[in-house]
Amino acid sequence: MTRRLVRWLNERTGSASFIHRSLRYAFPDHWSFLLGEVALYAFIVLVATGIYLTFFFDPSTSPTVYHGSYGPLDGVEMTRAYRSVLNISFDVKAGLLIRQTHHWAADVFVASIVLHLMRVFFTGAYRKPRDVTYVIGVVILFVSLLEGFLGYSLGDDLLSGMGLAIAYSVALSIPFIGANMGQLIWGGQFPGTPDFWPRMYIGHVLLIPLLIATLLTAHLALVASRHHTQFAGRGRSERKLIGVPSFPGQAPRSLGLFAAVAAALVLLGGLIQINPVWLWGPYHVGSATNGAQPDWYLGWLIGALRIVPSFDVVIANRTVVPNPFWGGALFPLAVMTLLLAWPWLERKFSGDYGVHNLLQRPRDNPTRTGLGAAVLSLAVLVFLAGSADRVFVFIGLDYGAQIWFYRFAVVLLPPLIFWVTRRFCRALLEADRVDAIQHAAEEEAKAEARASPAL
Numbered sequence: 001m002t003r004r005l006v007r008w009l010n011e012r013t014g015s016a017s018f019i020h021r022s023l024r025y026a027f028p029d030h031w032s033f034l035l036g037e038v039a040l041y042a043f044i045v046l047v048a049t050g051i052y053l054t055f056f057f058d059p060s061t062s063p064t065v066y067h068g069s070y071g072p073l074d075g076v077e078m079t080r081a082y083r084s085v086l087n088i089s090f091d092v093k094a095g096l097l098i099r100q101t102h103h104w105a106a107d108v109f110v111a112s113i114v115l116h117l118m119r120v121f122f123t124g125a126y127r128k129p130r131d132v133t134y135v136i137g138v139v140i141l142f143v144s145l146l147e148g149f150l151g152y153s154l155g156d157d158l159l160s161g162m163g164l165a166i167a168y169s170v171a172l173s174i175p176f177i178g179a180n181m182g183q184l185i186w187g188g189q190f191p192g193t194p195d196f197w198p199r200m201y202i203g204h205v206l207l208i209p210l211l212i213a214t215l216l217t218a219h220l221a222l223v224a225s226r227h228h229t230q231f232a233g234r235g236r237s238e239r240k241l242i243g244v245p246s247f248p249g250q251a252p253r254s255l256g257l258f259a260a261v262a263a264a265l266v267l268l269g270g271l272i273q274i275n276p277v278w279l280w281g282p283y284h285v286g287s288a289t290n291g292a293q294p295d296w297y298l299g300w301l302i303g304a305l306r307i308v309p310s311f312d313v314v315i316a317n318r319t320v321v322p323n324p325f326w327g328g329a330l331f332p333l334a335v336m337t338l339l340l341a342w343p344w345l346e347r348k349f350s351g352d353y354g355v356h357n358l359l360q361r362p363r364d365n366p367t368r369t370g371l372g373a374a375v376l377s378l379a380v381l382v383f384l385a386g387s388a389d390r391v392f393v394f395i396g397l398d399y400g401a402q403i404w405f406y407r408f409a410v411v412l413l414p415p416l417i418f419w420v421t422r423r424f425c426r427a428l429l430e431a432d433r434v435d436a437i438q439h440a441a442e443e444e445a446k447a448e449a450r451a452s453p454a455l
Contacts, residue, residue, distance in 0.1 A: 026243035042109040049102035058084040059201035078282035101269030131343040161283025170328030303386030370422035374414040
C-alpha cells in the first residue's frame with residue numbers, strides 16, 4: 001500500500017526525487033548549529049501563544065474603570081488596553097501562563113538570534129556564498145527588536161508608556177524628517193490619536209510577524225540551497241560535506257529540541273514571573289517611576305541615550321539635531337549598517353574572494369576575532385550603562401559617577417580588548433604551529449624506527 005501511494009504521488013507531482021534528496025540532506029553534527037533552530041522554535045511558540053492572547057486583548061485607549069480580581073487597582077481609571085492585560089493575567093483561564101510564556105519566548109527568540117549571529121561571525125560562516133543568508137539573519141534580528149518593543153508597549157502600563165514617550169522623542173530628533181515621522185506614526189503629539197493603538201496592534205500581531213516569517217523562510221531556503229557550513233576535520237573539505245542525514249538522524253533530534261524548547265518556555269512562563277504590569281499601574285502623561293527598565297534586548301539603546309553627553313546641533317538659534325538623535329537613532333543605525341556591510345568590508349580588506357564551506361576557529365583569524373570582541377565589549381558596556389538607574393536603586397552607587405565611568409570605558413576599553421584578543425589568538429596559533437612541528441617530528445621518528453633493522 002505504501003509503495004502504491006508513493007508511486008501515485010510521484011506520477012502526479014514528480015516529488016519522489018525531491019523527497020529523496022531532502023531525506024538524505026546532511027546536517028553538521030555540532031551543537032552550535034542548533035542555536036538557529038532554537039530561534040525558529042521560539043518563534044513558533046510566540047505565534048501560538050500570541051494567537052491565544054489576541055482573543056482577549058483590547059487594543060483601545062478608551063478610558064474605563066477597572067473592576068476585576070486585582071484589588072489594589074479596583075476602581076482605578078485606565079485604558080481598555082491595560083484593563084484587558086489585567087483581565088488576561090487574573091481572570092482568563094491560563095491567561096497569565098500564556099502571557100508570560102509569550103514574553104519569555106520573545107526573550108529567548110532574540111537571545112538565540114544574537115548567539116547564532118555571534119557563532120556565524122566568529123567562525124566566518126557569513127563568507128561567500130552565504131553573505132545574503134547572513135544579511136537576512138541580521139535583518140531578522142533588528143525587525144525582532146522592533147516587534148518586541150511593540151509587544152510590551154501595547155499593555156499601556158507605566159513602563160510601556162515611558163518607552164513610547166522615549167521612542168517619540170527619538171523619532172522627533174531625526175533631522176528633517178523627524179516631525180513628519182512622528183506625525184505619521186502617532187497621528188499627532190504624544191501620546192497620539194486613538195487610532196495609534198490599533199495601528200500598533202496590527203503591526204505587532206500581523207504585519208511584522210508576517211515579515212519575520214517571510215524572512216525566516218527565505219533564510220532557511222538559502223541555508224538549504226547553499227548547504228550548511230562545517231568545521232574542518234577528517235574527510236571534510238570545501239567540496240565534501242559530512243554530516244547526519246535529515247532522516248532518520250536529524251529529524252528526531254530536531255523534534256526533540258522543539259519539544260524541549262516549548263517545554264522550557266512553558267515552565268518559565270509558569271514558574272518565573274516576568275513583566276508584572278499590575279505593579280507598574282496605568283500610564284498617564286507626566287507619570288514616571290525610577291528604576292523602570294525595558295526588556296533586556298533594548299537595554300543597549302537606553303544605555304546609548306544615557307552615555308551620550310548633552311550635545312545639540314544649533315544653527316541660527318534653531319536646534320537642528322537634538323541630543324536624543326545620537327544615542328537613540330544614529331548609534332543603532334551605525335551598528336546595523338556595520339553588521340550588514342561586514343562581509344563585503346572583510347572581503348575587500350582581506351582580498352579573499354573565494355568560496356568557503358569550511359568554518360574557521362576564532363583563533364584562525366585574529367583580526368576578525370579581535371574586532372568582534374571589541375565591538376562586543378562596547379555593546380556590553382552600553383548595555384550596562386542602561387542599568388545604571390537600577391544599580392542606583394538597589395546599591396546606591398551614584399548615577400552620575402556611573403555614567404561618566406561608562407563614557408570613558410566605551411572609548412578606552414574596546415581598543416584594549418582588540419589588542420589583547422588578537423595577541424591571544426596569535427599566541428594560540430603559534431602554539432598550534434609548534435605542536436604540529438613536534439607531532440610531525442614524532443611521526444618521522446616512529447617511521448625511521450620502523451624502517452631500521454633490528455639489532
